[in-house]
Amino acid sequence: MTSVTPVAGTAAGTSPTIPLIGYRDRVKPEWIDNNDHLNSMHYKTIADSATRALFKIGGLTADNLRATNNSAFQLEMHICFERELRLDDPFEVRSWLIGVDAKRLHHFHEIVQTTDNFRAATVELMTVFIDRNTRRTAPMPEAMQALFQQVVATRAGITLPDKVSRRIRMERDSDGKN
Secondary structure: OOOOOOOOOOOOOOOOOOOOOEEEEEHHHHHHHHOOOOOHHHHHHHHHHHHHHHHHHHOOOOHHHHHEEEEEEEEEEEEOOOOOOOOOOOEEEEEEEEEEEOOOEEEEEEEEEEOOEEEEEEEEEEEEEEEOOOOEEEEHHHHHHHHHHHHHHOOOOOOOOOOOOOOOOOOOOOOOOO
């Protein structure tokens, strides 16, 4: 199992570097598919590791969730593949907290191959805070929400990566056909 390695300044209650580089690794043999590149499902695996590092900033950790009988569910995810990652390619994930409200976190990850410094993929997610007793959305604790709002505020004036809030669509020809 690969551990999440947060960069300095990412403990709960501190100001992180934006974007947060919370996960670094190499493409593992078990992640390679029959096309000899990183299997699409493992981009989600990579994003999950980066999400844990990002959420740790606000105290949204597995231990905290268990202790309070809360959880976080992913409502929506959008992956954009840009270039291949191959066996043993080193990469890092650059994570952005885009927005927060009482119940939701909007976050975005760039998976960057670090030898040639190219962005291989982006993963954008909307996560919701859950009360596990009711299995319904619930507000995050105010202190947690405040920490996440501080993270969003630290990126004020910083240009967000392209593809944030991108939607899927097929352009139509002028006659209405694809």
